[in-house]
Amino acid sequence: MNNVMALSGVVIIEMYRRKDFYVLFVMTALITLILGSMRFFDDDMIVRYLKEVCLLLIWISSLVIAISTTARQIPAERESRTIFPLLAKPVSRAQLIAGKFFGCWLACGLALIVFYLFFGVITASREHAWPMASYFQAISMHWIALGIVIALVLFGSVVFTAPSSNATICFIIVIGLMFVGGHLNKMALVPGMSGKIIYAIYYMIPHLEWYDLRDRIIHDWGRVPWGAWAGAILYGILYSGFLLGAAWAVFRRKTLTV
Amino acid sequence: MIRLVLLLVFVCCFSLATVLQPHFDLGHRQDKSGSVLAALMGDSRRMFANQFFAKADAYFHKGFYPTIFDNAKKEGPSHLSEEAHEAPGHDEHEEGFLGPPHDWIERFGRNFFPTVHTHLQGGNQREILPWLQLSADLDPNRIETYVVAAYWLRTQLNKPKEAEAFLRQGLRANPDSYEILLELGRVYYYNNKNPSVARNIWEIALQKWRKQDESKGKPDVRIYEEILGEMVRDDQQTGDLQKLLPDLEALKLVSPNKESVQKYIDDAKAKMAH
Numbered sequence: 001m002n003n004v005m006a007l008s009g010v011v012i013i014e015m016y017r018r019k020d021f022y023v024l025f026v027m028t029a030l031i032t033l034i035l036g037s038m039r040f041f042d043d044d045m046i047v048r049y050l051k052e053v054c055l056l057l058i059w060i061s062s063l064v065i066a067i068s069t070t071a072r073q074i075p076a077e078r079e080s081r082t083i084f085p086l087l088a089k090p091v092s093r094a095q096l097i098a099g100k101f102f103g104c105w106l107a108c109g110l111a112l113i114v115f116y117l118f119f120g121v122i123t124a125s126r127e128h129a130w131p132m133a134s135y136f137q138a139i140s141m142h143w144i145a146l147g148i149v150i151a152l153v154l155f156g157s158v159v160f161t162a163p164s165s166n167a168t169i170c171f172i173i174v175i176g177l178m179f180v181g182g183h184l185n186k187m188a189l190v191p192g193m194s195g196k197i198i199y200a201i202y203y204m205i206p207h208l209e210w211y212d213l214r215d216r217i218i219h220d221w222g223r224v225p226w227g228a229w230a231g232a233i234l235y236g237i238l239y240s241g242f243l244l245g246a247a248w249a250v251f252r253r254k255t256l257t258v
Numbered sequence: 259m260i261r262l263v264l265l266l267v268f269v270c271c272f273s274l275a276t277v278l279q280p281h282f283d284l285g286h287r288q289d290k291s292g293s294v295l296a297a298l299m300g301d302s303r304r305m306f307a308n309q310f311f312a313k314a315d316a317y318f319h320k321g322f323y324p325t326i327f328d329n330a331k332k333e334g335p336s337h338l339s340e341e342a343h344e345a346p347g348h349d350e351h352e353e354g355f356l357g358p359p360h361d362w363i364e365r366f367g368r369n370f371f372p373t374v375h376t377h378l379q380g381g382n383q384r385e386i387l388p389w390l391q392l393s394a395d396l397d398p399n400r401i402e403t404y405v406v407a408a409y410w411l412r413t414q415l416n417k418p419k420e421a422e423a424f425l426r427q428g429l430r431a432n433p434d435s436y437e438i439l440l441e442l443g444r445v446y447y448y449n450n451k452n453p454s455v456a457r458n459i460w461e462i463a464l465q466k467w468r469k470q471d472e473s474k475g476k477p478d479v480r481i482y483e484e485i486l487g488e489m490v491r492d493d494q495q496t497g498d499l500q501k502l503l504p505d506l507e508a509l510k511l512v513s514p515n516k517e518s519v520q521k522y523i524d525d526a527k528a529k530m531a532h
Binding site: 040045046186187203207209219220221232 | 317320325327328360361363364367369370371372381388389391407411415420424
């Protein structure tokens with residue numbers, strides 16, 4: 001466990017030394033504040049468009065941070081050959097995967113806290129309300145979704161050779177999962193074998209669309225039932241575990257010579 | 259040598275710019291709206307304008323809105339537009355587009371997004387306005403946008419001045435629009451309490467409608483009926499039987515409820531006889 005935590009710490013330090021997060025946060029804040037300064041029909045109580053844009057930027061930024069940070073972890077270690085002394089420490093390959101995962105996941109969690117704090121302040125300045133339960137559910141679900149994405153990217157980084165191709169493929173998969181994943185069952189209503197195949201894919205893919213609570217937050221629908229929230233969290237943890245297991249299974253047999 | 263070439267290229271660029279600049283200016287002046295968006299996006303902005311109008315409709319339903327994968331109502335006006343043409347209190351809701359869930363994943367997933375058909379109330383209708391403004395900026399010829407925004411501004415948000423300004427903006431872009439004139443007349447009649455100006459505006463709206471009808475432009479009969487309806491209401495309010503009778507006769511020709519209009523005509527004739 002100490003090895004895993006030590007590896008995680010290195011990833012977190014790396015993240016706050018890099019400029020990615022700061023650039024994305026400043027851009028999100030700037031765009032939101034510029035939009036917030038606009039007035040429509042002389043009404044200063046309009047807020048939902050601002051919440052929508054801000055949450056969209058937060059989702060995009062968090063996915064960029066998660067995917068770009070994770071995609072370069074293992075390839076960078078291999079390229080700089082630091083992976084050899086690391087594995088000779090002794091750190092097992094499973095610990096390396098777990099350490100990289102927790103490092104990226106915790107780093108994303110810290111970034112999410114800053115993003116959502118900004119969102120909360122901006123929203124409260126117009127709505128004068130802090131729906132804490134809803135915000136807690138939104139941030140926790142978002143974090144779990146990022147956990148699945150990070151595990152997916154780690155799996156990709158032991159399968160694909162270049163971090164750029166891994167990041168691009170993972171971006172496409174994640175966007176596809178979020179926008180189409182939940183609707184595959186409707187597409188599967190076509191008769192025949194293709195329908196059955198689509199339905200099988202529907203059951204196999206991670207349902208990232210569950211973790212997107214933006215519409216509930218924007219339109220003030222209140223919190224999700226706690227049972228459903230817990231179920232989604234458990235599903236996310238299990239799916240992340242499965243993807244990490246798959247990454248480890250591939251990585252343990254992989255030759256590391258460059 | 260290189261310096262000379264660079265200097266030559268710079269002089270060429272400068273000369274070319276002085277030649278091209280007047281052409282660009284002319285192009286901008288020819289553009290009706292003259293906005294940066296129009297210059298940048300061309301006709302594609304109309305597609306985005308429709309998208310933003312749909313976004314306003316989604317906001318009106320508090321996020322409960324079909325995606326391209328759902329069995330949505332394909333044709334017909336949005337609820338936003340329907341509400342703008344209905345009497346207050348109208349509460350006829352379509353069946354939920356979601357239908358019963360196909361499997362446990364879908365059933366479970368419905369916990370995480372809005373699944374109840376409701377409309378914005380209590381002044382929260384203001385939330386649709388940014389999207390309508392954006393839609394109008396992108397497509398100034400989309401008349402529905404002005405009418406819908408003005409309806410909510412004057413009826414629920416108590417902003418007749420803003421409604422009038424927005425309608426006049428729409429009228430500048432669409433000078434022949436009888437729909438915008440109908441709504442502008444309503445602002446004067448119901449909010450500004452100025453029936454004489456309202457009536458003049460509705461008469462212009464009628465002229466515009468008839469002009470389009472004569473030129474086989476297939477204008478909307480429902481709007482014609484609404485204009486006449488408003489004029490009849492004004493005639494009844496002022497007790498001007500000389501105007502009421504021809505207005506009722508014109509309304510009878512297009513009204514689906516001809517018997518009740520005939521009853522009003524008979525009453526007016528009886529009053530005139532006295």
